[in-house]
Amino acid sequence: MDLDDCHNFDDFRILAKKKLPSPIFHYIDGGSDDEITLKRNTNSFNSCDLIPNVLNGVENPDLTTTIFGRKINMPLFLSPTAMQRLYHPDGDKASARAAEKFGTMYSMSTMANTSIEEISNISSGPKLFQLYVHKDKSITDDLVERCKRANFDGLCLTVDTIVAGNRERDHRTGFTTPPKLTFKSLVDFAVKPKWVFDYFTNKKFELSNVKNKTDKGTNITKSVIEYINEQYDPGMNWKDAEYIVKKWNGPFALKGIMSLEDVERAIDIGCTAVMISNHGGRQLDGSLSPFDQIKEISDKFGDKVEIILDGGIRRGTHVIKALAAGAKACSFGKGYLFSLSAGGQKGVEKMLQNMHNEIKRNMKLMGCKNLKELNSSKLAYR
Amino acid sequence: MRLKDCHNFYDFRKLAEKKLPSPIFHYIDGAADDEITYKRNTSAFNDVDLVPNVLRGVENVDLSTTIFGKKIDLPFYCAPTALQRLFHYDGERAVGKAAQKFNTMFGVSALATVSVEEISSMIDTPKMFQFYFHKDRGLNDSCLERAKAAKFDVMALTVDTITGGNRERDLRTGFTSPPKLTLSSLFSFAIKPMWGINYLTKGKFELPHLQDYVKEGTSTNTSIGNYFSTMLDQSMNWKDAEKLCSQWGGHFALKGVMSVEDAKKAVDIGCTGIMVSNHGGRQLDGSRSPFDQLSEIVDAVGDKIDVICEGGFQRGTHMLKALSIGAKACSGGRLYLYALAAAGQAGVERALGQYKAELERDMKLMGCTKISDLSRSNLRFRKNGS
Numbered sequence: 001m002d003l004d005d006c007h008n009f010d011d012f013r014i015l016a017k018k019k020l021p022s023p024i025f026h027y028i029d030g031g032s033d034d035e036i037t038l039k040r041n042t043n044s045f046n047s048c049d050l051i052p053n054v055l056n057g058v059e060n061p062d063l064t065t066t067i068f069g070r071k072i073n074m075p076l077f078l079s080p081t082a083m084q085r086l087y088h089p090d091g092d093k094a095s096a097r098a099a100e101k102f103g104t105m106y107s108m109s110t111m112a113n114t115s116i117e118e119i120s121n122i123s124s125g126p127k128l129f130q131l132y133v134h135k136d137k138s139i140t141d142d143l144v145e146r147c148k149r150a151n152f153d154g155l156c157l158t159v160d161t162i163v164a165g166n167r168e169r170d171h172r173t174g175f176t177t178p179p180k181l182t183f184k185s186l187v188d189f190a191v192k193p194k195w196v197f198d199y200f201t202n203k204k205f206e207l208s209n210v211k212n213k214t215d216k217g218t219n220i221t222k223s224v225i226e227y228i229n230e231q232y233d234p235g236m237n238w239k240d241a242e243y244i245v246k247k248w249n250g251p252f253a254l255k256g257i258m259s260l261e262d263v264e265r266a267i268d269i270g271c272t273a274v275m276i277s278n279h280g281g282r283q284l285d286g287s288l289s290p291f292d293q294i295k296e297i298s299d300k301f302g303d304k305v306e307i308i309l310d311g312g313i314r315r316g317t318h319v320i321k322a323l324a325a326g327a328k329a330c331s332f333g334k335g336y337l338f339s340l341s342a343g344g345q346k347g348v349e350k351m352l353q354n355m356h357n358e359i360k361r362n363m364k365l366m367g368c369k370n371l372k373e374l375n376s377s378k379l380a381y382r
Numbered sequence: 383m384r385l386k387d388c389h390n391f392y393d394f395r396k397l398a399e400k401k402l403p404s405p406i407f408h409y410i411d412g413a414a415d416d417e418i419t420y421k422r423n424t425s426a427f428n429d430v431d432l433v434p435n436v437l438r439g440v441e442n443v444d445l446s447t448t449i450f451g452k453k454i455d456l457p458f459y460c461a462p463t464a465l466q467r468l469f470h471y472d473g474e475r476a477v478g479k480a481a482q483k484f485n486t487m488f489g490v491s492a493l494a495t496v497s498v499e500e501i502s503s504m505i506d507t508p509k510m511f512q513f514y515f516h517k518d519r520g521l522n523d524s525c526l527e528r529a530k531a532a533k534f535d536v537m538a539l540t541v542d543t544i545t546g547g548n549r550e551r552d553l554r555t556g557f558t559s560p561p562k563l564t565l566s567s568l569f570s571f572a573i574k575p576m577w578g579i580n581y582l583t584k585g586k587f588e589l590p591h592l593q594d595y596v597k598e599g600t601s602t603n604t605s606i607g608n609y610f611s612t613m614l615d616q617s618m619n620w621k622d623a624e625k626l627c628s629q630w631g632g633h634f635a636l637k638g639v640m641s642v643e644d645a646k647k648a649v650d651i652g653c654t655g656i657m658v659s660n661h662g663g664r665q666l667d668g669s670r671s672p673f674d675q676l677s678e679i680v681d682a683v684g685d686k687i688d689v690i691c692e693g694g695f696q697r698g699t700h701m702l703k704a705l706s707i708g709a710k711a712c713s714g715g716r717l718y719l720y721a722l723a724a725a726g727q728a729g730v731e732r733a734l735g736q737y738k739a740e741l742e743r744d745m746k747l748m749g750c751t752k753i754s755d756l757s758r759s760n761l762r763f764r765k766n767g768s
Contacts, residue, residue: 007550008415046418049670051641052660054541057619315415317668357548358415364545364616365666380670382765 003343003350009314009335012351016087016341021195022188023173024086028337031281032165037289038281041312044289045321049380053367061363062370063356067306067329068154068251068273070126073103074356075371076319078348079280079310079333080130080156080255085113086179087341089202093122094340098348100125102356107156107331108209110143111227115208120150128154130255132161133240135233139213144247146209155248156275157241160256164228165283242269253308258288263297267305273328274301277310280333291322295376298326316358320366324374385725385732391696391717394733398469398723403577404570405555406468409606410719412551413663419671420663423694426671427703431762435749443745444752445738449688449711450536450633450655452508455485456738457753458701460730461657461692461713462489462512462538462637464606465559467496469723471584474501476727477718482507484734489538489713492525493609497590502532510536512637514543515622517615521595526630528591537630538657539623542638544616546607547665560587562603624651637692638665640675645683655688655710662693662715673704677758680708698740702748706756 006012017025031038065075078099084091092106092114099106100123107128108119116129129147133140147155169175174185179199189196199205233240245252253273254266266274276290276297290311298307309327313319319330339351368374388394399407413420447457460481467473474496481488482505489510490501498511511529516522529537551557556567561581571578581587596613615622627634635655636648648656658672658679672693680689691709695701701712721733750756 007553045668049419049422049674050666050668051670051675052542052666053641054544054636054639054644055618055620055623055647057617058544059616315667317415317666321668361545361548362666362668365542365547365669367544380674382674 003347006339006342006347006350006354008354009338012338012342012347015343016338019192019195020087020341021179021185021192023170023175023179023185024195025341026169026173027167027175028087028334028341030167030169031285032167032283033285035281035285037278037285037287040289041278041281041291042314042318044291044312045315045318047382048291048321048325049382050317050321050324050366051378051380052365056367056369058364058367058369061360061368063359063363065329065371067105067308068126068128068253070105070153072105072126072329074352074359075323075329076313076355076359077105077126077128077329077331078107078336079331080107080109080128081333081337082109082111083113083207084337084340085203085205086199087337088344088347089198090344092119094345095336095348096123096125096127098336098345098352099123101349102352104352105153105331108152110209111207113206113208116143116146116150116152118208120152127152128156131155131157131244132231133157133233133236133244134210134213134231136213139210140244141247142213143209144244148248148250154251154253154273155244156253156255156273157244158255158279159236159241160277160279160283161228161232162234162236165279165285167282238265238269245270253306255310256283258290258293260297260300263301263305267301271305273306273308275308275310275331276327280311291318291325294322294327295325302326316355316360316362319355319359320362320374321379323371324376324378326376385729388721388724388729388732390736391720391733394720394724394729395716397725398720401574401577402469402723403561403567403574405552405557405561405567406577407723408551408555409549409557410469410716410723412549413667414547414549414665415667417663417667419660419667419669423660423663423671423673424696424700426673426694427697427700429764430703431764432699432702432706432748433760433762434747438749438751440746440749440751442751443742445741445745447711447753449487449690450508450510450635452487452535454487454508454711456734457705457741458695458712458714458717458737459487460489460718461715462491462494462510463715463719464491464493465495466719466722467587468559468561468581469719470726470729471580472726473722475504477722477730478505480718480727480730480734481505483731484738486734487536487711487713490534492591493589493606494591495587495589498528498532498534502534508536509534510538510635512538512540513626514540514610514613515615515618515626516595516613518595518613521592522626524595525591526626530630530632536633536635536655537626538635538637539626540637540661541618541623542640542659542661542665543610543614544618546605546610547661548667549607549664552605552607558603558605560603620647620651627652635688635690639679640670640672642678642682645679645689649683649686653687655690656683657690657692657713658709659692673700673707676704676707676709684708698737698744701737701741702744702756703761705753706758706760708758
């Protein structure tokens with residue numbers, strides 16, 4: 001099996017599974033607790049059907065939309081995800097270059113293995129930085145200023161990781177970052193020698209954006225869970241968020257809000273966008289899926305704030321349903337991480353090409369010439 | 383397993399799988415993307431229950447209905463499907479004769495492998511020609527003229543294939559038409575030698591309605607998705623449909639209408655019928671099932687044009703439910719294609735006979751003697767109560 005055989009999300013997932021040591025595969029693939037929310041994020045799209053229109057003369061549908069002040073060429077972009085070096089030696093660089101090629105947004109995690117400045121040097125495409133509020137406020141301030149200097153277009157503050165989710169697969173596999181070779185995990189790594197070779201012969205694993213501020217950035221073998229619990233500020237509140245909005249003074253989103261009440265407050269503190277997300281089902285299991293919640297939010301606040309649906313997207317039709325329900329754009333994490341693991345930049349490009357093809361094909365089949373024509377009259381909820 | 387072991391849709395499907403090279407079986411059996419819509423087309427029937435009446439004196443059941451001005455003896459017919467000679471060497475000849483035997487409508491695809499002229503000389507029962515709007519206007523005119531000359535009763539313009547659906551099974555099997563023997567597909571053809579012998583000895587494979595105009599008509603291997611995407615005119619709009627409708631000058635239907643808005647427009651441009659259809663789930667995955675959408679459309683245009691429900695039918699009771707909502711008739715492709723692949727004309731006759739027997743039995747159990755006895759009062763929806 002190689003990239004040519006990857007026609008959809010599941011194919012990339014299978015190829016990634018073949019290439020990655022199992023603790024790393026399961027770190028991407030897993031959710032919290034019983035993974036009910038993880039599954040529902042995608043299944044929720046199936047409780048709603050599309051109603052197409054015909055004979056509309058739709059040779060060339062326009063797939064562009066504007067988010068965070070930047071026009072993007074397709075209504076789907078890369079969510080910020082941590083530690084991409086674990087999945088492929090090129091990590092964030094591969095993702096950023098692929099996103100630029102497709103004219104869509106790349107997002108960088110605070111916990112990236114590539115620095116803000118490095119990415120800024122290699123990509124002039126639309127860029128979003130994802131921020132975690134650390135207990136040490138100077139880390140937060142430093143990150144915001146560096147993003148500004150590096151011409152990132154937007155900033156998003158993740159608000160659904162106040163404490164780490166219960167990712168039971170990681171307990172079982174003993175996943176840590178950087179990977180710790182215990183006897184238990186040794187076999188998992190030994191059977192994927194290519195990964196191990198790439199990992200040790202490429203640049204050292206580090207959390208490039210925070211390495212000068214905390215020794216946790218490089219040296220100490222920590223699980224992500226422990227890192228979140230030790231470094232992130234669980235006391236974070238609306239005032240802290242407002243402080244960052246003001247400090248950034250540009251397109252800004254809260255990532256990981258689900259309730260109408262919180263969207264309203266996000267607008268009040270000056271957010272220009274909200275990312276409706278449950279962190280890919282990796283935090284609070286049993287929480288509502290973004291698609292189940294998106295229509296209510298967009299009906300009420302769609303004219304005041306850019307609504308981005310994050311989570312569960314596997315198909316072009318999922319994007320179309322989300323947009324018809326009122327989202328301005330969608331983002332995905334697992335959707336491109338498996339393709340990154342499967343084939344680096346080429347893999348991500350193939351995934352984005354597949355999704356671009358699907359969105360374009362399905363816009364034609366919907367009889368829609370541009371994304372604005374997608375509205376709730378095109379949906380029937382079961 | 384033989385034809386006499388086939389008692390229902392699922393048995394025919396199994397026998398077809400045994401007989402066909404796998405790329406061809408999966409071309410019939412597959413659908414778009416994750417095949418969610420394909421599955422929903424059938425499972426939608428299970429969200430509604432039938433409420434029978436008793437003691438109605440039902441020994442004689444009349445299943446006839448009138449569509450496009452023609453009385454047919456069954457409230458279902460054979461939807462037009464492409465490439466039938468790939469499934470059985472008799473192809474359209476087998477299906478046409480079987481349809482004639484039951485006096486129901488026979489739909490012939492623009493991508494048929496037997497010509498309209500030959501079909502017309504063979505059967506005198508109602509016939510529908512299904513038409514794709516090609517970029518080549520000469521080809522379009524030729525299709526219309528030939529169908530008219532061959533005295534076809536209905537012209538159906540397919541409107542849900544503006545571009546090819548993402549049929550991933552075909553991507554994996556490498557299905558093309560005519561079949562291309564690549565190293566990967568060779569094995570699947572080699573283990574079904576009877577299919578290969580028949581294919582090579584029972585007359586040349588061709589697409590008689592296209593072959594004078596496009597190279598895809600004869601020898602070039604192409605996928606159906608590719609054919610839709612490159613040969614059909616993606617700028618097709620309501621004006622084009624209206625022109626075709628008046629050019630044809632007889633019963634004219636749009637096949638693949640799903641929205642109420644479009645159903646009303648179809649009435650406005652002079653159509654006498656529509657097929658509520660998502661192309662058997664083979665085009666836009668995630669689109670609504672015909673049965674789920676049927677009542678809204680019947681309410682809007684059912685008194686003005688014939689509304690046909692197409693897709694998902696695997697049982698007589700499925701048809702009863704659609705007819706109860708107000709469909710004038712039901713149609714399907716897989717409904718008879720597995721049977722065609724399983725045993726040619728005899729297979730299709732057996733399948734049509736079984737659906738007829740199921741419908742007759744179920745009508746009696748419902749306490750109904752004619753199609754017009756069926757109404758929404760026979761139905762209870764489990765959700766939403768619509």
